[in-house]
Amino acid sequence: MDHLNGSPERSGEDGKRVVNELDFFGVKTGNLMMIKEKESFHVKEEMNHRDDERLQGMQLDVNTGLNLLTTNSSSDKSTLDDETSHTMEDKHPTNKLAALRTEIDRMSVENERLKGLLNQVNNNYHVLHMHLKTVMQREKYNQKTGTAVEYKMINGLLEDQKQSGVVVPRQFMDMGRIPLPEKDDVNSQSSFEGRSGINCTNSGSPKNDIVESMECKTKTTSLSCKDSGRNDNNHGDRDEESQEHEFSGWVSNKVPKFISPKDEDQTPETMSMIRKARVSVRARCEASMMSDGCQWRKYGQKMAKGNPCPRAYYRCTMATGCPVRKQVQRCAEDRTILITTYEGQHNHPLPPAAVAMASTTSAAASMLLSGSMPSADGLVTPNNLLARSTTASCAPSLATLSASAPFPTVTLDLTRPPPTSSSESQRLLHPQGEFTLNLQPLPHNVMSVPQAFSKFSGLHGLNNGAHLAASQMQQTPMAATADTVSAATAAITSDPNFTAALVAAITSIIGNAKSNNTNNNNINNAITRSGDNNIN
DNA sequence: CGACTTTGACCAGCGC
DNA sequence: GCGCTGGTCAAAGTCG
Ligand SMILES: [Zn+2]
Secondary structure: OHHHHOOOOEEOOOOOEEOOHHHHHHHHHHHHHHHHHHHOOOOOOOOOHHHHHHHHHOHHHHHHHHHHHHHHHHHHHHHHHHHHHHHHHHOOHHHHHHHHHHHHHHHHHHHHHHHHHHHHHHHHHHHHHHHHHHHHHHHHHHHHOOOOEEEEEEOOEEEEEEOOOOOOOOOEOOOOOOOOOOHHHOOOOHHHHOOOOOOOOOOOOHHHHOOOOEOOOOOOOOOOOOOHHHHHHHHHHOOHHHHHHHOOOOOOOOOOOOOOHHHHHOOHHHHHHHHHOEEEEEEEOOOOOOOOOOOEEEEEEEEOOOOOOEEEEEEEOOOOOOOOEEEEEEOOOOOOEEEEEEEOOOOOOOOHHHHHHHHHHHHHHHHHHHHOOOOOOOOOOOOOOOOOOHHHHOOOOOOEEEEEOOOOEEEEEOOOOOOOOOOEEEEEEEOOEEEEEEEEEEOOOEEEHHHHHHHHOOOOOOOOOHHHHHHHHHHOOOOOOHHHHHHHHHHHHOOHHHHHHHHHHHHHHHHHHHHHOOOOOEEEEEEEEEOOEOOO
16 A cells, blocks of 8 residues: 555645646545445455544545646646747647657556556455455354454454453454563574464463464554564554654564665554564475566575574566565475565555466555554554464474564464375365365364464456466365466465355354364464365 | 666664 | 573575
């Protein structure tokens, strides 16, 4: 959403509104977003109040902006007048032609830019729409099971609240600080997936561990979730400015120069969450880098503590100023495993091959946003609960999505083979194939892929990569490569109805597991295609 | 020649 | 204050 803000506008005091080109698009995009908002049940997730106010304040400008679309050319002409009016008046055909060409060029550029913006706005719209769908689905289920859930908007974000009055399993994804293990315990994964340790007996009631739970404790002071292990002590001391600086980075030790001022128009906490949300993909890969459809430029390499393999830093070069970065590092325990960590959202249209992964990243950000609802004070703070991932220990399991700290990170672990057996399974039919949901015990803090789907189902939907993804998935067994799972993600969720069915099934399975499993761990639902492995 | 990689320097945060 | 660490910068080198 960075692009929504456009560049600083210049506004004359004499009533003449002087809008530079980029700002014009910012306004226009704002308008588009407002339209979408009206169509999308007034749910705003990534918008914040400041944006809202800005947009409302711009409402007048929006119309102006639209008019500018037509008047722009004329006004552009008029602004060009100073230099060109004489030449225009010369009525030399060549000059006219040149002027027209310039105009056409500019319009082409504008068109491209608009396309990109529209694309993103559409994506955001679908994200919100599908998120709402999921929420409603879950609400349905909760009503079935007698647990009332109330969703409300807090600071522009959806929050669900159980109304039963009991301490119930809430959405649990603690993005906050975790108690740091002894230094020696920090394994090679620490730098990527947080100081994730083996978790997690401190989760309270085991039942609470079931599923899709997300929780966010709130404090009253700090906003920053960034590297919370490091900074939490300082939060109270920070003034607003310094806090805003903190939000501007991919990891934040420094204020990255590529962050444009427009980013700071976003509410710090929102931007923080979006920027800091990471998707870490663990996959077996011989090559030094997985191909994910994007163009990357390496800008650094470091030896990370605890891992003999160097960590490489890449930034997206598909568009100038794209804030997306990724880190690539091999797993110390198993060097065939490549750990790729993505952060940020692209500010440009993506090729189909890149959509799935980018969607996953933005979905993660979205999930983190929705799962870490600010309390009434509108603040999000790290806390010291769980959210440790077992993925760090390379425990054998399924492809999983997990939440881990200190960075809000969703880890997609693709290194584990599909299950050979399961205690429970459910089949789902879909034109793209038959999918089987498997249940396997999993430590409570790990969020499985389908759980994640149910959490932000549909986020991947309606993207261009779906068909490609589907065909990829036909060829490759699940859990084989990052591409496959991305593909599966796109393929499965490209059909909203199927997504809904998937979510319902997962919810139902989880519900059963809850009632059947007293001493339970978390449930891991693996999605597999029939035939890829045998399900009992 | 532009795009990319390599690599040492630099910076900020943190712990001692 | 100092050293460690993660992250970034930027000059020099490489490649097509
Ligand atoms: Zn990008």
